[in-house]
Amino acid sequence: MSKAQIKVKNPGTKAKASAQIEVKNVTQIYSMRTPFEQKALDNVSLTVEKGDFLAIIGTTGSGKSTLIQHLNALIKPTFGEIEILDFKLTPSRRKMRKIKELRRRVGVVFQFAEYQIFESTIEREIIFGPKNFGISHNDAVKRAAKYIEIVGLKKNMLEKSPFGLSGGQKRRVAIASVLSCEPEILVFDEPIAGLDPSGAYDILQILKKLNDDGKTIIMVTHNLDNALEYSNKTLIMKETQVEYNDDTSKLLLNKNILEKSDLMLPQVTAFINELNLHNVSLPNNINNINTLATEVIKLLKSNYKKPNPCKEKSHESSNIVKKSK
Ligand SMILES: Nc1ncnc2c1ncn2[C@@H]1O[C@H](COP(=O)(O)OP(=O)(O)O)[C@@H](O)[C@H]1O
Ligand SMILES: [Mg+2]
Known part of the structure; x- marks a missing residue:
């Protein structure tokens, strides 16, 4: 050579x-x-x-x-x-x-x-x-x-x-x-x-x-x-x-590309992908576990509604009604 x-x-x-x-x-x-x-x-x-x-x-x-x-x-x-x-x-x-x-x-x-x-x-x-x-x-x-x-x-x-x-x-x-x-x-x-x-x-x-x-x-x-x-x-x-x-x-961050290359997904990508399957989307610039956690917390907080005590009670009572049938 x-x-x-x-x-x-x-x-x-x-x-x-x-x-x-x-x-x-x-x-x-x-x-x-x-x-x-x-x-x-x-x-x-x-x-x-x-x-x-x-x-x-x-x-x-x-x-x-x-x-x-x-x-x-x-x-x-x-x-x-x-x-x-x-x-x-x-x-x-x-x-x-x-x-x-x-x-x-x-x-x-x-x-x-x-x-x-x-x-x-x-x-x-x-x-x-x-x-x-x-x-x-x-x-x-x-x-x-x-x-x-x-x-x-x-x-x-x-x-x-x-x-x-x-x-x-x-x-x-x-x-x-x-x-x-x-x-x-x-x-x-x-x-x-x-x-x-x-x-x-x-x-x-x-x-x-x-x-x-x-x-x-x-x-x-x-x-x-x-x-x-x-x-x-x-x-x-x-x-x-x-x-x-x-x-x-x-x-x-692309599952298809990684699978085509015979590579396992990064854990961050696998997690985001799992959320996507449940129609939960996150910003597309996440590149590490800390940012991922921050974004998930933001999402949870924005969707989280305090339980309405009245609704909870009526729910419980409807259960009781069901059980007593
Ligand atoms: N010094 C060498 N002599 C002969 N074949 C080699 C040598 N070094 C690597 N190879 C072969 O070349 C290919 C690529 O190897 P390598 O560059 O070490 O891959 P990777 O780092 O991605 O594992 C493999 O098939 C490997 O067996
Ligand atoms: Mg090598």
Whole structure:
């Protein structure tokens, strides 16, 4: 298979002003022309705008991880091309150029990133990336002190070994080491997989804050309630292809689309759907359980009539009459 080429884009072919990523008709075939040949992506196209929070969802084996591994040139397209920031990734055989710069600007936190921790202290682990990208030791240490707090750990842990940490804490360290390279685009492959609910919540808040601060976030997830709550755009993959790609609210509140994609409804969507079946409609901008609860309470209050004691009495007496028959 040929090597991906990365080159600074010709200004004439520049992507749309706000588009940071354009995946154009990308096909990925692993071990092509061998008995192990496996198509993992089939003609996938996608645009990501600056500041988007894109959720990538889809059944296992649909190609989600393969797609994101292209974004920092860990793998190269077999066919098609990707424009990302100032770079263009193609299936060309020519030697990769500027790959380091691309990887600094596009940070990828792989699934179970904590397994990739290898340094003897947390500080060394976090400064490894920035130093590798040419940041001075002193500045890298300053970044470590900053980003360890951003991921919710204490500065005094920097001198400790990462191997004594819990799985969730190790994942935070792995995230801090990617954040400390200060990339413009952050990609997370199932960042909350295997975490307890409060650890998962904390990680999602970190992603939300990064996005609120203007970073483009891409998150592969199986948790559709999280995708609904945190993302503005959603890509649904099915069997190596893009099934849907649209505003999150258009896709994740739509029972038919999710069923067609072999996905379970988010709990919020299932609840709204159940109410709809009973002709109870709610506003169509609900994207999390708290807003859902607020809207249901509003609805109940608006329809709730205080019982009329006189009516109740006459009702009771009619029952008595019935019984005595
Ligand atoms: N390194 C690889 N070599 C060969 N096949 C692979 C490799 N990685 C993934 N695949 C295959 O590619 C398809 C898509 O996998 P993947 O991108 O991991 O999907 P997802 O992340 O949606 O579960 C699957 O059929 C998977 O078995
Ligand atoms: Mg995967």
